[in-house]
Amino acid sequence: MSIGTDISFFFSPKSIAIVGASPIPEKPSHVILGSLKRIGFKGAIYLVNPKYSYINGCKCYRSIAEIKDDIDVAIFALPAPRVIECLKPVENVRGAIIVSAGFKEMGDAGRRLEEELKEIVERKGIRIIGPNCLGIYDTVSRIDTFFIPVDRMKRLKRGGLSILTQSGSFAEMIVDEMASEGIGVARIVSYGNRVDVGETDCLNFLMDDEATKVIVLYIESVDDGRRFVDVASRCTKKKPVVAVKVGKREAGVHAARSHTGAICGRYEIYRAAFKKAGIIEVDGYEGLKDACKVLNTYGLVEGKKVLIVTDGGGVGISIADTCEDLGLEVTGLTEETRKRLSSKLPGFSATGNPIDLTGSVTDEDYVIALEAGLREEYDIVIVAVLWGPPEITERLVDKLKEVRDTYNKPMIVCSPGGEFTRRMAKHFEEKGMPVFYTPESAARAAAVLAGGKR
Amino acid sequence: MSIGTDISFFFSPKSIAIVGASPIPEKPSHVILGSLKRIGFKGAIYLVNPKYSYINGCKCYRSIAEIKDDIDVAIFALPAPRVIECLKPVENVRGAIIVSAGFKEMGDAGRRLEEELKEIVERKGIRIIGPNCLGIYDTVSRIDTFFIPVDRMKRLKRGGLSILTQSGSFAEMIVDEMASEGIGVARIVSYGNRVDVGETDCLNFLMDDEATKVIVLYIESVDDGRRFVDVASRCTKKKPVVAVKVGKREAGVHAARSHTGAICGRYEIYRAAFKKAGIIEVDGYEGLKDACKVLNTYGLVEGKKVLIVTDGGGVGISIADTCEDLGLEVTGLTEETRKRLSSKLPGFSATGNPIDLTGSVTDEDYVIALEAGLREEYDIVIVAVLWGPPEITERLVDKLKEVRDTYNKPMIVCSPGGEFTRRMAKHFEEKGMPVFYTPESAARAAAVLAGGKR
Numbered sequence: 001m002s003i004g005t006d007i008s009f010f011f012s013p014k015s016i017a018i019v020g021a022s023p024i025p026e027k028p029s030h031v032i033l034g035s036l037k038r039i040g041f042k043g044a045i046y047l048v049n050p051k052y053s054y055i056n057g058c059k060c061y062r063s064i065a066e067i068k069d070d071i072d073v074a075i076f077a078l079p080a081p082r083v084i085e086c087l088k089p090v091e092n093v094r095g096a097i098i099v100s101a102g103f104k105e106m107g108d109a110g111r112r113l114e115e116e117l118k119e120i121v122e123r124k125g126i127r128i129i130g131p132n133c134l135g136i137y138d139t140v141s142r143i144d145t146f147f148i149p150v151d152r153m154k155r156l157k158r159g160g161l162s163i164l165t166q167s168g169s170f171a172e173m174i175v176d177e178m179a180s181e182g183i184g185v186a187r188i189v190s191y192g193n194r195v196d197v198g199e200t201d202c203l204n205f206l207m208d209d210e211a212t213k214v215i216v217l218y219i220e221s222v223d224d225g226r227r228f229v230d231v232a233s234r235c236t237k238k239k240p241v242v243a244v245k246v247g248k249r250e251a252g253v254h255a256a257r258s259h260t261g262a263i264c265g266r267y268e269i270y271r272a273a274f275k276k277a278g279i280i281e282v283d284g285y286e287g288l289k290d291a292c293k294v295l296n297t298y299g300l301v302e303g304k305k306v307l308i309v310t311d312g313g314g315v316g317i318s319i320a321d322t323c324e325d326l327g328l329e330v331t332g333l334t335e336e337t338r339k340r341l342s343s344k345l346p347g348f349s350a351t352g353n354p355i356d357l358t359g360s361v362t363d364e365d366y367v368i369a370l371e372a373g374l375r376e377e378y379d380i381v382i383v384a385v386l387w388g389p390p391e392i393t394e395r396l397v398d399k400l401k402e403v404r405d406t407y408n409k410p411m412i413v414c415s416p417g418g419e420f421t422r423r424m425a426k427h428f429e430e431k432g433m434p435v436f437y438t439p440e441s442a443a444r445a446a447a448v449l450a451g452g453k454r
Numbered sequence: 455m456s457i458g459t460d461i462s463f464f465f466s467p468k469s470i471a472i473v474g475a476s477p478i479p480e481k482p483s484h485v486i487l488g489s490l491k492r493i494g495f496k497g498a499i500y501l502v503n504p505k506y507s508y509i510n511g512c513k514c515y516r517s518i519a520e521i522k523d524d525i526d527v528a529i530f531a532l533p534a535p536r537v538i539e540c541l542k543p544v545e546n547v548r549g550a551i552i553v554s555a556g557f558k559e560m561g562d563a564g565r566r567l568e569e570e571l572k573e574i575v576e577r578k579g580i581r582i583i584g585p586n587c588l589g590i591y592d593t594v595s596r597i598d599t600f601f602i603p604v605d606r607m608k609r610l611k612r613g614g615l616s617i618l619t620q621s622g623s624f625a626e627m628i629v630d631e632m633a634s635e636g637i638g639v640a641r642i643v644s645y646g647n648r649v650d651v652g653e654t655d656c657l658n659f660l661m662d663d664e665a666t667k668v669i670v671l672y673i674e675s676v677d678d679g680r681r682f683v684d685v686a687s688r689c690t691k692k693k694p695v696v697a698v699k700v701g702k703r704e705a706g707v708h709a710a711r712s713h714t715g716a717i718c719g720r721y722e723i724y725r726a727a728f729k730k731a732g733i734i735e736v737d738g739y740e741g742l743k744d745a746c747k748v749l750n751t752y753g754l755v756e757g758k759k760v761l762i763v764t765d766g767g768g769v770g771i772s773i774a775d776t777c778e779d780l781g782l783e784v785t786g787l788t789e790e791t792r793k794r795l796s797s798k799l800p801g802f803s804a805t806g807n808p809i810d811l812t813g814s815v816t817d818e819d820y821v822i823a824l825e826a827g828l829r830e831e832y833d834i835v836i837v838a839v840l841w842g843p844p845e846i847t848e849r850l851v852d853k854l855k856e857v858r859d860t861y862n863k864p865m866i867v868c869s870p871g872g873e874f875t876r877r878m879a880k881h882f883e884e885k886g887m888p889v890f891y892t893p894e895s896a897a898r899a900a901a902v903l904a905g906g907k908r
Contacts, residue, residue, distance in 0.1 A: 026844050101802050101812060105767075148842040152874050168813070169766025172842045173870040180872035218768065251774035251784035255767065255808050284894045285772055285870065312623020313559075313709065314672065318739055320705035330705035348555050354709050358555060359622070388602040388626045390480050416627040416739065418634035420606050440738045 133192025159184020160213030587646025613638020
């Protein structure tokens with residue numbers, strides 16, 4: 001579908017036009033205007049709507065043609081048939097983001113509109129993101145076309161993750177949750193029906209994008225399997241790529257068709273393609289969330305040996321179970337280390353893997369256990385902290401951070417619980433220590449760092 | 455191991471003794487005294503410690519023997535060897551809760567202490583909960599021996615769930631989380647090393663306990679497989695029983711041994727036993743949490759047909775995928791219903807299953823979709839609510855509740871997101887509508903209601 005390969009102008013536009021601009025606060029186009037200002041877009045913003053001369057004191061053009069400037073990105077927030085009408089006479093637009101629904105996902109009438117759209121833009125050489133999407137959220141070039149008001153969906157600070165998604169709702173969910181947890185992103189592209197620009201074009205751009213350290217994909221389908229595997233294979237040599245495949249089963253496959261018009265194909269084919277391309281596959285929204293959180297802080301590791309340190313037996317066992325389910329190795333400590341630990345830790349402690357410090361634990365016991373364990377050949381450590389034991393204190397946060405920074409191994413904190421626990425989790429996160437709230441999610445995060453489920 | 459079968463006095467004691475009582479706030483015994491007062495235990499509380507004459511103005515006895523009353527439950531919060539010393543001369547105690555660690559889980563020396571403990575209590579006919587446990591949290595008879603201060607672990611209000619667990623840390627995690635979400639319980643027993651009273655005795659009691667509507671089990675091992683299956687089989691005829699088996703894999707099995715001294719046995723044997731007994735098996739802490747949450751509100755259903763209504767395509771597809779993975783049926787609507795829906799819903803909507811109301815959704819669209827869908831033969835409905843779409847409002851909470859109450863089908867709300875979403879979730883929960891924060895957890899909850907994974 002792609003006309004050229006360069007889509008980088010979408011991520012560094014000098015001029016943006018909002019087509020269908022409106023002074024009505026609830027309108028998506030109005031939300032987008034506000035968002036572009038809030039995020040601090042530095043280029044020119046042109047408003048287009050024949051109904052208005054001015055919107056909020058800014059000049060409003062009757063048509064795109066009336067603007068005496070080249071438009072890098074025109075954002076269309078109009079009913080589907082109007083999008084076509086507005087695009088037909090256009091000569092000065094490089095790329096369009098069409099957030100409007102009402103195309104291929106809508107059956108025959110919509111499919112015809114989408115065919116027409118495709119024909120127009122191919123003829124004119126305009127690149128398209130969408131339709132039926134949220135568009136771009138970009139903390140680097142400061143673009144935000146996500147038309148959900150900020151009181152309903154918080155915005156993310158800058159970070160190294162970039163996310164590509166067919167589903168707008170996935171983007172909405174993960175953006176809102178990650179923002180609440182203080183995680184940052186570089187660029188997010190929600191491309192919906194993917195009439196033109198899709199995952200492969202974006203991957204191709206992000207591969208060499210310095211702002212992007214990790215790429216996360218939500219996939220219902222890919223448009224060109226061979227090209228996808230080719231580009232993804234090159235991409236995974238440069239930075240980690242994580243993917244979730246949605247629409248695996250019958251009902252999901254069917255729903256995906258009416259969602260973004262995607263033909264899902266057999267899940268097994270996707271699994272094989274991911275594997276071939278070196279993509280780390282995760283399961284569902286939970287897997288994607290865990291991956292985003294852990295890769296926001298840590299890079300991939302070479303091996304798959306996990307050390308577990310806990311102050312609760314049951315949570316330690318659960319982490320160990322899940323780690324082994326996911327193909328990680330929970331190997332025991334050497335006899336020498338066990339002896340050293342037994343001499344330093346209180347008698348209740350169990351010096352296996354997990355190292356169980358029990359409810360008698362002190363802050364210092366965690367340090368002793370970790371310093372002994374991390375001298376061995378572990379790749380990742382999961383530290384379970386239940387805050388019930390009376391002798392552990394807030395100082396534990398700094399102590400764990402110090403150990404992590406000294407030994408330079410990814411440390412995943414697992415801390416299930418309620419209000420007190422969540423308050424402590426904020427402290428961990430302020431120090432750059434990601435916290436996971438279930439034994440299973442901590443293990444899933446470790447599996448991502450080890451390159452995914454085996 | 456059981457001496458008699460009646461353990462009901464643990465759940466309706468007239469007198470409690472705290473052995474090892476202390477005026478020092480950090481001591482477990484002091485926390486327990488405070489907890490018994492806070493929860494409003496109505497019987498007599500006796501304090502025992504030869505070091506003190508009075509603690510906080512209350513008389514303190516030198517020994518249990520000095521108390522001129524029969525003690526229904528004596529709580530021991532003392533070092534393991536001292537527990538044995540104190541129990542030896544005792545004649546007026548029916549049951550003991552020994553929270554102290556330092557027994558079987560501690561290797562040879564501890565194992566000898568535990569043997570001694572067992573011998574003493576068998577001779578005297580005293581029933582034991584523990585050692586190495588949190589004991590009992592009971593909102594019916596108002597007992598709380600969980601020795602974790604309330605600022606670190608919130609307490610639960612009264613409800614119909616009863617939880618039996620070998621692991622104290624699982625109890626801690628789930629209590630704290632459920633309390634934060636406003637879920638209630640009847641009785642929780644953390645029995646740790648299970649020198650005497652275990653899951654089967656407790657099941658036997660809870661089977662006919664009117665306060666208990668649902669039983670949830672955390673199991674590392676069972677003590678007597680045949681008796682367990684026998685009692686559980688009778689129990690599941692009267693009320694739902696849910697279980698999680700922990701210590702499935704090598705590292706977990708090994709850790710369980712040093713945790714509660716449990717010999718786990720092969721996981722496959724447990725699976726078969728659960729199935730035979732009609733127990734609903736769930737996976738890990740996440741599965742257990744979902745089960746507690748959904749069974750706090752809804753009962754089991756006969757069939758396994760799920761209707762999904764969503765305002766986000768991607769989240770709907772994910773729910774459908776997970777439902778089918780778990781053996782639920784996501785069957786389509788009848789042609790008649792589809793036609794009715796198409797005529798009433800805006801054109802963007804997809805009238806499959808999921809019914810996708812898209813970002814153009816209004817509060818009323820949810821009602822239309824649900825009223826049409828619920829006339830068909832679905833057993834459970836999952837309603838995904840993403841709060842991004844501008845036209846849905848807080849009033850949706852009441853509208854959904856009204857539909858649920860009218861059609862009398864379990865309605866599981868799935869609402870992933872950040873701060874706004876969590877605020878709305880509180881409203882749902884105040885109305886008795888459980889909210890799940892990932893597509894996967896909503897589907898897992900539905901699978902529990904349908905009797906577990908197929």
